Amino acid sequence: MSNQIEITHSFAGVDFPQLERSLRHPRTLVSSLLSLLTGFVTVVACVPLFSVLFMLIYRGGKRLSLSLFTQTPPSAFESGGGFGNAIVGTLTMVGIAALISVPFGVLAAVFLAEFGPKSKTASAVRFCAKLLTGFPSILAGVFAYAAVVLMTGSYSAPAGGVALSILMLPIVMLTAEESIKMVPHKMKEAAIGMGATQTQVVWRVTLPSAMPGMLTGVMLAVARASGETAPLLFTALNSNYWIMQDGNLALMEPTASLAVLIFNFSGVPFESQIELAWAAALVLVLIVLAVNIGGQVLSRKRVTR
Amino acid sequence: MAITLEGDVPIDSVASPPSRLDIAGDRTFRGLTYVFSWMTIFLVLYIVYEIAGKAFPAIQEYGFGFVTGTTWDANRGEFGVFPEIWGTLYSSILALMLGGFFGVSIAIFLTQDFLPPKLEVVFKNIVELLAAIPSVVYGLWGIYVVIPALRPTANWVHEHLGWIPFFETSLSGPGMLPAAMVLSIMILPTISAVSRDALCSVPHRLKEAAFGLGATRWEAILGVILPTSATGIFGALVLGFGRALGETMALAMLVGNSNQVSLSLFSPANTLAALLANNFPEAGKLEEGVLMYAALILMAITLLVNLVGTAIMNRAQRRLSGGER
Numbered sequence: 032m033s034n035q036i037e038i039t040h041s042f043a044g045v046d047f048p049q050l051e052r053s054l055r056h057p058r059t060l061v062s063s064l065l066s067l068l069t070g071f072v073t074v075v076a077c078v079p080l081f082s083v084l085f086m087l088i089y090r091g092g093k094r095l096s097l098s099l100f101t102q103t104p105p106s107a108f109e110s111g112g113g114f115g116n117a118i119v120g121t122l123t124m125v126g127i128a129a130l131i132s133v134p135f136g137v138l139a140a141v142f143l144a145e146f147g148p149k150s151k152t153a154s155a156v157r158f159c160a161k162l163l164t165g166f167p168s169i170l171a172g173v174f175a176y177a178a179v180v181l182m183t184g185s186y187s188a189p190a191g192g193v194a195l196s197i198l199m200l201p202i203v204m205l206t207a208e209e210s211i212k213m214v215p216h217k218m219k220e221a222a223i224g225m226g227a228t229q230t231q232v233v234w235r236v237t238l239p240s241a242m243p244g245m246l247t248g249v250m251l252a253v254a255r256a257s258g259e260t261a262p263l264l265f266t267a268l269n270s271n272y273w274i275m276q277d278g279n280l281a282l283m284e285p286t287a288s289l290a291v292l293i294f295n296f297s298g299v300p301f302e303s304q305i306e307l308a309w310a311a312a313l314v315l316v317l318i319v320l321a322v323n324i325g326g327q328v329l330s331r332k333r334v335t336r
Numbered sequence: 337m338a339i340t341l342e343g344d345v346p347i348d349s350v351a352s353p354p355s356r357l358d359i360a361g362d363r364t365f366r367g368l369t370y371v372f373s374w375m376t377i378f379l380v381l382y383i384v385y386e387i388a389g390k391a392f393p394a395i396q397e398y399g400f401g402f403v404t405g406t407t408w409d410a411n412r413g414e415f416g417v418f419p420e421i422w423g424t425l426y427s428s429i430l431a432l433m434l435g436g437f438f439g440v441s442i443a444i445f446l447t448q449d450f451l452p453p454k455l456e457v458v459f460k461n462i463v464e465l466l467a468a469i470p471s472v473v474y475g476l477w478g479i480y481v482v483i484p485a486l487r488p489t490a491n492w493v494h495e496h497l498g499w500i501p502f503f504e505t506s507l508s509g510p511g512m513l514p515a516a517m518v519l520s521i522m523i524l525p526t527i528s529a530v531s532r533d534a535l536c537s538v539p540h541r542l543k544e545a546a547f548g549l550g551a552t553r554w555e556a557i558l559g560v561i562l563p564t565s566a567t568g569i570f571g572a573l574v575l576g577f578g579r580a581l582g583e584t585m586a587l588a589m590l591v592g593n594s595n596q597v598s599l600s601l602f603s604p605a606n607t608l609a610a611l612l613a614n615n616f617p618e619a620g621k622l623e624e625g626v627l628m629y630a631a632l633i634l635m636a637i638t639l640l641v642n643l644v645g646t647a648i649m650n651r652a653q654r655r656l657s658g659g660e661r
Contacts (some may be wrong), residue, residue, distance in 0.1 A: 062552040069445040076438050078463050079521045083469055083477050139376055142369035156373045159380045166584025167611045173631040178384045221637035225351040228362035258470025261584035266614040293472045297479055312473045323468050
């Protein structure tokens with residue numbers, strides 16, 4: 032400290048110790064403490080993810096076997112069984128939802144990005160799509176119950192599919208719009224210069240170039256829909272049987288799904304069903320993560336032509 | 337390609353004017369995309385119409401008393417959702433406090449050059465993965481991990497600090513605190529991702545100016561960067577709040593489905609979404625209409641919060657792209 036006092040003499044008015052970075056100054060101390068705090072918080076936030084993954088592997092992995100995929104759920108005091116019917120049910124309903132939401136979302140996105148990007152209709156549509164992004168999933172279920180279940184008179188896979196499609200639609204639409212917008216203008220203009228109509232440009236140039244980005248959006252939407260439970264609770268209900276019975280497709284019957292099976296078995300006092308719930312959760316998370324990662328890989332392959 | 341100056345059309349060119357068929361196809365396709373765009377708007381209106389229409393008889397019968405009533409008894413035909421509205425707001429506010437603190441801290445830590453860029457990406461992906469886990473899996477995890485882990489601490493706190501209203505009951509199983517904690521984990525990725533965008537869009541020169549004046553890293557963050565991105569971060573919090581209000585499964589599994597209004601963090605409660613999830617599948621004709629009324633209230637609350645959130649985000653975007661301040 033003593034030699035610094037000498038320097039202060041020669042540079043009167045400059046407070047040199049204040050310019051030094053030392054933890055003894057309250058301002059640097061506060062700064063370092065806050066840095067430590069945020070770093071700690073970030074690490075703590077990662078704990079739940081690893082805890083969930085660990086429990087899934089630890090408790091769900093125990094029951095993992097081939098029979099899980101080929102058998103139907105056990106009743107209360109039975110052991111064994113599987114959830115093959117629930118996997119098929121989930122795939123069926125997500126498939127129905129994709130069949131509805133992908134054409135719907137892509138066509139609307141083409142309008143938003145190509146035909147009327149600045150029109151009043153477009154901003155109203157974007158606004159509605161954003162509202163749907165934040166729409167609670169249980170309300171999608173309530174709507175599908177009112178619109179489909181009450182109309183057709185039975186709980187069914189299509190009713191579940193309609194509920195899921197409402198949740199998928201805004202994701203598909205908004206990501207498709209973004210990826211269509213990213214197609215370089217000169218490519219479209221080249222096609223227009225050759226005498227193509229705008230529709231031909233969209234089909235032959237824009238959509239093929241925007242395909243990877245749109246697929247990413249579809250994959251994200253599929254991943255979200257596969258994990259949803261609330262919209263299926265009272266649209267598809269649940270079932271202990273396969274959707275194909277004796278060669279007939281029982282589409283208009285209550286349909287099982289992985290997510291609802293986990294919910295139903297989570298609160299029961301029977302060990303074998305709880306174990307099955309954990310195994311189903313492991314399978315569900317694997318499906319969701321695989322679809323998610325698939326989407327991410329696709330999004331890295333952006334248009335490079 | 338053989339393009340002649342005289343203007344003859346060369347044979348090997350693909351260029352040609354659109355035929356009538358092409359033009360007709362073009363019109364049809366444009367019309368089709370226009371129709372589907374409008375269908376998005378009609379879908380939203382139809383959803384509101386359908387739920388409101390089914391709720392209408394119950395609204396006529398129970399009126400505003402439904403919102404303030406506290407009993408739910410299908411056998412006596414007495415219905416009130418005040419405890420559920422209270423539980424929805426209480427759990428969401430608790431989750432917002434926890435998730436907001438964590439989400440914004442993470443956003444700061446991952447945008448202000450604390451870590452090498454590669455590590456930043458790793459942490460960002462981990463936080464985003466939190467959003468990929470289905471809510472029913474969080475519910476299962478909550479039942480078998482969070483509740484048993486919280487119970488000893490919660491009961492110790494209740495024994496020693498039970499005179500504080502927040503701790504006035506013991507945690508016997510499902511309850512408000514585990515539900516709010518799991519809920520905060522679920523809204524954390526939303527809050528952190530949107531706040532990250534807000535923090536990233538702060539112009540670099542502002543931060544550099546602060547450093548040039550001798551500010552420490554945190555003086556720059558707290559004095560310059562956070563105030564500049566405040567609108568965006570506030571929007572992130574509102575959107576996270578909106579998600580928390582509508583989240584169903586984790587709450588249906590963890591909150592305890594008990595019709596009571598309590599400040600205690602350890603007592604079971606109920607939320608609108610959980611009420612729908614648990615009662616709808618077995619509801620009779622009368623209860624069904626009443627549940628539609630509850631759904632309508634939930635829709636009104638979430639639409640309102642999401643509208644406010646979207647408006648704030650739009651304002652934040654406009655302000656930063658204009659480069660003011």
